[in-house]
Structure formats: structure tokens, C-alpha cells
Amino acid sequence: MTEVASLRRTPLYECHLEAGAKIVDFAGWEMPVQYAGVIEEHRAVRGAAGLFDVSHMGEVRVRGAGAEALLQRLTPNDVSKLVRGRAHYSGLLTERGTYVDDLLVYRLAPEDFLVVVNASNAGRDFDWIASRAAGEAAVTDESDRWALLALQGPKALEMLAPLVAPQVSALKYYGFVQGTVDGAAALISRTGYTGEDGFEIYLAPEDAPRVWRRLIAAGAAPAGLGARDTLRLEAAMALYGHEIDDTTTPFEAGLGWVVKLDKGDFLGRDALVSQQAEGTPRKLAGFAVEGRGIARQGHGVVSDGGAVGAVTSGTWSPTFEKAIGMAYVPPGMAKPGTSLTLDVRGKPVPAVVVELPFYRRPR
Amino acid sequence: MYPTEYLYSREHEWVRVDDDVCTVGITEFAQQELGEVVFVELPEIGQVFDANDELGTIESVKAVAEVYTPVAGEIVEVNDAVVDDPELLNEDPHGEGWLVKLRFSSAADLKSLMNAEQYEEFVQSGEA
Numbered sequence: 001m002t003e004v005a006s007l008r009r010t011p012l013y014e015c016h017l018e019a020g021a022k023i024v025d026f027a028g029w030e031m032p033v034q035y036a037g038v039i040e041e042h043r044a045v046r047g048a049a050g051l052f053d054v055s056h057m058g059e060v061r062v063r064g065a066g067a068e069a070l071l072q073r074l075t076p077n078d079v080s081k082l083v084r085g086r087a088h089y090s091g092l093l094t095e096r097g098t099y100v101d102d103l104l105v106y107r108l109a110p111e112d113f114l115v116v117v118n119a120s121n122a123g124r125d126f127d128w129i130a131s132r133a134a135g136e137a138a139v140t141d142e143s144d145r146w147a148l149l150a151l152q153g154p155k156a157l158e159m160l161a162p163l164v165a166p167q168v169s170a171l172k173y174y175g176f177v178q179g180t181v182d183g184a185a186a187l188i189s190r191t192g193y194t195g196e197d198g199f200e201i202y203l204a205p206e207d208a209p210r211v212w213r214r215l216i217a218a219g220a221a222p223a224g225l226g227a228r229d230t231l232r233l234e235a236a237m238a239l240y241g242h243e244i245d246d247t248t249t250p251f252e253a254g255l256g257w258v259v260k261l262d263k264g265d266f267l268g269r270d271a272l273v274s275q276q277a278e279g280t281p282r283k284l285a286g287f288a289v290e291g292r293g294i295a296r297q298g299h300g301v302v303s304d305g306g307a308v309g310a311v312t313s314g315t316w317s318p319t320f321e322k323a324i325g326m327a328y329v330p331p332g333m334a335k336p337g338t339s340l341t342l343d344v345r346g347k348p349v350p351a352v353v354v355e356l357p358f359y360r361r362p363r
Numbered sequence: 364m365y366p367t368e369y370l371y372s373r374e375h376e377w378v379r380v381d382d383d384v385c386t387v388g389i390t391e392f393a394q395q396e397l398g399e400v401v402f403v404e405l406p407e408i409g410q411v412f413d414a415n416d417e418l419g420t421i422e423s424v425k426a427v428a429e430v431y432t433p434v435a436g437e438i439v440e441v442n443d444a445v446v447d448d449p450e451l452l453n454e455d456p457h458g459e460g461w462l463v464k465l466r467f468s469s470a471a472d473l474k475s476l477m478n479a480e481q482y483e484e485f486v487q488s489g490e491a
Contacts, residue, residue, distance in 0.1 A: 037398065226424065345427070
């Protein structure tokens with residue numbers, strides 16, 4: 001007899017069923033992959049606003065006089081430049097300079113940080129940080145304390161404005177406030193994973209269903225993990241386990257801007273300094289498929305009869321109505337306009353390298 | 364929900380028999396599992412297949428599924444409408460979303476297929 005751990009549910013599970021969600025197992029959670037359909041939800045986010053439940057993501061609280069120094073040591077971005085009310089995109093790196101996870105660091109107060117990590121790595125990331133704290137900071141797993149909704153799209157501000165205090169219209173990208181949404185205590189940040197304007201709303205679990213229903217009533221379309229993936233891919237945003245993992249450095253993944261070598265020592269710095277001097281063995285490139293078919297993760301990039309690279313993510317793009325994706329290729333093949341041949345289930349399919357991101361929202 | 368005049372395979376294809384030609388498509392269940400279809404690859408007229416050979420593929424945003432022919436035979440017609448407008452498969456999988464017609468060689472192949480009631484049960488059973 002085998003014992004199977006039961007899947008977890010976010011506080012919004014009933015809301016998803018109400019909205020007609022198709023539920024799947026994702027990282028040990030029962031999550032909505034779609035409601036009306038991936039393409040329809042994707043277009044709703046690009047044209048109006050969509051609402052995602054991302055409560056399954058992990059949160060690690062790091063507090064104390066040594067909190068900044070701890071995070072400065074464990075992440076490549078510069079925490080000393082992160083002021084109260086701001087977040088930045090960063091990561092946890094191994095001593096080889098490769099990814100343990102990508103994440104957001106929020107500075108709530110001079111000695112108080114919230115680190116938000118991928119659901120699939122939540123337990124591991126908490127252990128990674130806590131085991132390296134050496135008594136200089138208090139590290140707590142707050143994943144169960146926070147529900148998280150992402151309201152994304154050009155109409156997100158308009159839908160949120162009547163419900164939120166203080167006003168967020170002037171909030172800058174990656175800025176956040178602590179206030180209320182529909183009277184519920186919330187942390188509201190101008191962040192997201194879609195390439196649109198939008199807000200991520202951190203709430204107490206018991207308040208989440210009410211706020212979800214208010215935003216749906218205000219016109220936000222429920223959007224699932226399927227659309228979340230097509231949206232982030234069009235915006236060329238990395239997904240752990242695809243563009244980044246423990247074999248890839250930020251430089252290979254086009255995330256060099258996250259690395260502040262001059263800030264002082266951090267885990268992985270020596271390896272990154274070497275890589276910067278020697279150059280990366282491969283580079284992440286965006287491509288558009290010119291033939292028929294969709295290239296997906298694992299499909300090879302072939303040249304002269306052999307595999308020279310591999311697709312990290314691929315899908316059919318609802319915005320461009322063609323198959324797009326990203327792949328690691330030899331640096332010489334990463335220039336936009338380069339012709340590629342992809343091996344899609346044994347068939348050669350032509351593609352062309354295009355500039356990233358595929359999609360940039362109109363300003 | 365499942366037309367009673369059709370027969371069904373465990374791979375979620377349906378078959379409609381008209382004398383020695385059968386029409387093959389995928390079922391409502393299959394269409395729902397796949398999601399929005401964006402590409403359909405079908406064989407050419409004249410190609411010959413054995414029973415359970417792969418006929419082609421159907422790609423949705425998130426998955427690709429092989430289509431198998433429940434019967435051995437020769438392709439006599441291909442539904443170009445579905446190749447040009449893959450959404451037809453989602454909208455009308457039992458009708459306008461048909462895939463190919465085959466002149467089939469052996470009625471014996473039909474014996475292992477399910478009728479509508481059996482297929483309905485198969486889908487409900489959770490084994491599908």
C-alpha cells in the first residue's frame with residue numbers, strides 16, 4: 001500500500017469551482033488551469049483585466065538587525081539599495097552562480113523583509129535561507145499566512161481604485177503600500193508576471209474569497225495557470241524549471257541586470273565573475289516558429305545533424321497567433337534573424353530568432 | 364451527448380459507418396481535455412493505415428494528442444475545413460469537426476469498439 005500525500009487547496013478553492021474552473025495538480029496544490037479557456041483568459045488580461053489566485057506561492061519573512069546583511073549575502077541584487085515600500089526581482093544562487101530559485105524581495109521596514117518565492121520551491125527556499133541565517137536574523141515561513149491575488153491588465157487600476165486605500169494610481173512599478181482592499185488589511189504591490197500593468201494583493205487567507213468575489217464583480221475575468229504561462233512567455237519572463245534552474249546562471253538567462261557584482265561578496269559571486277570574463281557557453285534566445293506545430297520544452301535545436309541547444313518553453317501565442325518560445329543556443333546563434341531548425345517530435349521545423357520580449361505593453 | 368449511431372474507441376475517437384466508408388473524429392471528452400485547438404495535422408488522400416496506426420496530431424495551446432485510426436483502410440477524404448479553422452474541433456467535434464474518411468477493409472476492426480452507452484460509462488468511470 002502506498003501513502004499519497006493529499007493535495008493542498010488555497011483559500012480560493014470554492015471560488016474557483018463557482019467560476020467553473022478546471023482544476024489540476026500543480027506543485028502539490030489543486031489549482032485552476034483554466035475557466036473560460038486559456039486563449040480567452042489571455043486576451044481578457046491583455047485587453048481588460050484578469051484575476052489570478054497565486055496563493056500557493058511561498059513567503060519567507062526575514063527580520064532583525066542582520067536581515068539586510070543576510071539577504072545581501074544570499075542574493076545577487078543589491079538589497080542595500082532597496083528602500084522601504086519597494087521590491088526588487090532577484091534570486092537565490094548556489095556557489096556555482098546557478099539558480100536555486102528566482103524571487104521578489106520586499107522591504108517592509110529597515111529590518112523587515114518579505115521574500116516571495118515559487119510554489120514549487122517554497123519549502124526548499126525557506127530551508128536554504130533559514131539554515132544560512134546563523135542567528136543574525138529571524139527567518140520565518142509565512143506561506144500559510146498570506147493569500148495572494150494578482151489583478152493584471154490595462155483596466156486593473158480602474159477596477160481596484162474604488163476598493164483600495166490608500167490610492168495606488170501613483171504607485172510606481174515594483175513599489176508597494178500596506179493598506180486595505182475592500183476593508184481587508186492588504187499589501188498591494190505594482191508587480192506582476194504578465195507584462196501588463198497590474199497589482200499583486202497579499203491578504204489574510206480568511207479575507208481572500210471576499211476580495212476575489214468583489215474584483216470579479218467589478219469585471220475582472222478569472223484567469224488560470226494556462227493563461228499565466230502564455231502571458232509570461234509573451235513577456236519573456238523566466239519560469240523556474242524552464243529558463244532557469246540549478247544549471248543556469250543569470251548571465252546565460254539574460255538576467256545579468258539582476259547581478260550587482262560591485263555590491264560586495266555574495267554566494268555565487270566568484271563563479272559569476274569568472275563567467276563574465278570568459279563568456280557564457282550558451283545564451284537564451286526567443287524564436288517564432290515558421291512551420292506548423294508548437295515547439296515545447298525539451299525539443300532540440302539542431303544544426304548539421306546534431307542537437308546544439310534545447311527549447312526551454314514554448315506555446316502558441318494568442319496575441320501573435322503563432323507558435324513562439326525560448327531556447328538555449330550557442331551564443332553565435334542567438335542574434336535576431338538567425339534561422340533555426342527545431343526537432344519537434346522527430347520532425348524538423350523551421351524557426352527564426354526574434355528579439356525579446358515578444359510583447360511589450362503599449363504606453 | 365454521444366451520438367448513438369457512432370462507435371467509440373478507448374482513445375476517444377468516434378467512427379460513423381456508411382457502407383464501406385467510415386468517418387473518424389475525436390469525441391467531446393477529448394476536445395474538452397485538449398482545450399483550444401490551434402493546429403491539426405492530417406494525412407493525405409490515398410494513404411493506407413492499419414488499425415490503431417497514428418493518423419495525425421491535434422495541438423492545443425498546452426498539449427499535443429495523437430489521433431489513431433480505429434480501423435484499417437485507405438484515406439478517401441480529409442476535412443480541410445478543420446485544418447484551416449481548428450476551432451471547429453472544439454465547437455462541433457461530433458459533426459463539422461470530423462477529421463478523415465477511410466474506405467475500410469475489415470468489418471472485424473469495428474467489433475472492438477464501444478457503443479455510445481458503453482463509451483459514456485467509460486468516460487464516467489474515470490479510467491478514460
